[in-house]
Amino acid sequence: MxxxxxxxxxxxxxxxxxxxxxxxxxxxxxxxxxxxxxxxxxxxxxxxxxxxxxxxxxxxxxxxxxxxxxxxxxxxxxxxxAGIRPVARAIIGTVEGDLHDIGKNLVAMMWRSANIEVIDLGANVSPQRFLDAARQHEPHLVGLSALLTTTMPAIRRTVETLRQAGVAAPRIVIGGAPVTLQYAREIGADGYAPDAASAVDLARQLLGLQGSPS
Amino acid sequence: MNGRERVLALLDGQPIDHLPLMPITMMFAADTAGVPYGRYALDHRVLADAQCRTAAQYDFDYVSCISDPAREAADCGAKVVWFDDQPPALDEVDALLADKSRLRRLARPDPQAGGRMTDRVQAAALLRERAGAERLVEGWIEGPCAQGADLRGINTLMLDFYDDPGFVHELFAWVIDMELRFARAQIEAGADLIGIGDAAASLVGPHLYDAFVLPYEKRLVDGVHEMGARVRLHICGNTRPLLTSMGTLGADIVDLDYPAPLDEARQAMGPRQVLLGNIDPVRVLRDGTPESVTAAIAACHAAAGDRYIVGAGCEVPRGTPPENVQALTRYAQSTRF
The missing domain is CATH 1.10.1240.10 (Methionine synthase domain)
Structure with missing residues (x-):
């Protein structure tokens, strides 16, 4: 052993x-x-x-x-x-117009490390691509990242696109240097994570999963 | 006392009339001048005009060549993605040095060869001509970690620190040789001060920073000093764990982003270090009111003491209300010595 x-x-x-x-x-x-x-x-x-x-x-x-x-x-x-499956499924991407991907990659990595299946859509992802992926994969979680203040409006557009299309109610989490909790509330996202480790705690909380393993 | 005199006097430990004011503006400056940011980044005449208008409107003590981190990498041959009205960006997925063996064959670009580096050198010259002796002219180069990340890809570079330390040293040495040539061209064109932006350095902890980044930043600082110019060091992000090391570089100005408390910086760097910053650019400067901006910058001043320059933690964000920037100006000009 x-x-x-x-x-x-x-x-x-x-x-x-x-x-x-x-x-x-x-x-x-x-x-x-x-x-x-x-x-x-x-x-x-x-x-x-x-x-x-x-x-x-x-x-x-x-x-x-x-x-x-x-x-x-x-x-x-x-x-x-053994039939052991991930505890949840997520899609994640950096929003349209933004090519910065390390923050998104860190969150994807930490979600995977928490046994969440992650479909990484990459950087510069349009609202339509998020919607298509949401329809295809039916995720429990959607992660939207932006590093630039100029690309923050693309987070809002993506949230609106997903909500208006009525896809199977995923929980939407946003993050990135200029993003705030207040902004998350304003645009109707379900949560804001200031860093990759917090994104795991937030995902567990939003999905009603057990607390962090020790 | 004009802006240039004020900044240089503070750096030299001479008396000043009031605190200098040096917020970073890029997209805010382009918007102030009513030009799309793509043009600002492409054409030094547009940049210089927008910088001069913004500095005049808000009575800044300086003008700057800063625009985006992709100038050197573009001239090296990296793939740059352009946007009409936001900064150009490097394509991380298709990084120039994805194959690291390419470094040994990579030619250092000539800053006078007519590429994007030349456009910045021309910006320095035009800003000198337009600002005269009234305002300080700031050139800009990338630091070893930021430029290394631009060439290698930031995700890959972070792994290189553990997988191939020798390559990281080789890459950073290559980078600083290029950056010193770039700095020299801007100084010869009229820059009084060179800003060194090393954003990616805040992603590593003090152990890797001291071993890999600091020695090369030090060579940049010393090299710029030997050319007769001053240095402003700006590392975006949370530099709190790095403050003591950053204080050993000898940068004339350490410009801190908002997560690093100025009182800790003062304690770590000693009473002589000139500090700049560092109100939260988004939550306070853009989203606040003139009253909250004034209160926040007063708190920064109190924490830093009088060896201090007024500014935000990073770039003044697009969409910041003019009255909030005016609050910074009013605060700086209301101080008396």
Whole structure:
């Protein structure tokens, strides 16, 4: 049996080689896929909280998420076989006219690390593309990002497009440097997240999921 | 005392009549002049005209060449996406150095070769001509982390810090050589001060900042000083964990974005460092009232002390009410020494 705390620690420090080999060893030892998954989800929860506390920064979050992603790839067939599915589905993108994508990527990564399936639409995504994706994937969550004050109106247009089209009531979360809670309320979004780790807490809250794993 | 004299006197520790006023304006300046931002970024004559009009309307102490971070990268051959009325942007998905081996074959652009860097050099010359000795002229270059991210792709660069530290050093050394040539051309054209924008540096923590970014920012600061100009360092975002290190660079002005408290900056950087900023550009300057702007900038002044220049945390956002910018002017001019 593998000590899954070691796997969690490898994910936390972004040690992709150790994370992969510990995951494979745990699989080979016949440990429950859900327990292996939970160890990694918990580790990314720790990374998220350390990010919020300014103890780790963007590079450390990225390497931790990469270690988890590569390990999950090994685990994926067993998760499917065991009928273990993501807890929710999200679509995410940077809004039309805005090519900045690192904030959106961090949120996508942290949502995935919380076992939320994420369909990443990329940057400079038009309201119509968000609508098409919402119809196709029927997400529980929609994430809209903007870095520029000039592209904030595109967040409003996207929210209006989704609401007016009456797609299956996803919860819409917005974020980005110029975005505020007040703006989220004004345009009818369901929530505002100031950073990627908060976006996980917000998603859990909006979807009525259990609190952050420890 | 005119604007140029006021800023330079403060930097030199000489008496001043009131606090200098140096808010960053780009889209706000274009809107003030009634020109689409795409033209502002493309044509130094449009930029210079808008800067001079805005500085005159709000009595700023300076004019600036700043427009967007894509000038150097464009001249290097990076793919730039243009918009009619917002800043051009680099295509992250198709970054010039997505294949990092390309760096060794990449030629440094000549700032006088007629590209976008030349347009900025021409802006510096035209601003000098238009501002005369009345207002300080600010040139602008990118810092190592920002320019490295523009060339390599910001997501990839963040991983490079761990995956290939040697490449990051090689990239940053390449970048600062290009940036120093760019700074020299702007200084020779008439810039009194060079702004160094290193936005992406706020994404890394103090450990990586000290090991990778600070040594190259230091070479930029020292290089600009050797050319006889002053330096304004501006790192967008939350630099709170980096304040002590930033204070060691010797930048004449440290211009802080709103998440970094000025009292902490003062404590970290000592009594001589000139600080600039840093009211929240969106929540206070754009969305507030003249009264709330005045209260916020007074709080910044109180936290920073008198080695201080009035400004927002970052660019004055498009859509900021003129009366809120006028509140900054009134505050600066109401101070007496």
């Amino acid at each position: 593998i000590d899954l705390a070691q796997l969690g620690a490898a994910v936390e420090r972004g040690d992709r080689d150790s994370a992969r080999s510990l995951t494979q060893a745990a699989i080979d030892a016949g440990q429950a896929p859900q327990e292996i998954l939970d160890a990694m989800v918990g580790a990314m929860g720790v990374v998220g909280r350390r990010f919020q506390a300014h103890e780790v920064f963007v590079p450390e979050m990225l390497i931790a998420a990469r270690a988890m992603k590569e390990s999950i790839a090994l685990l994926e067939p067993l998760l499917v076989q």
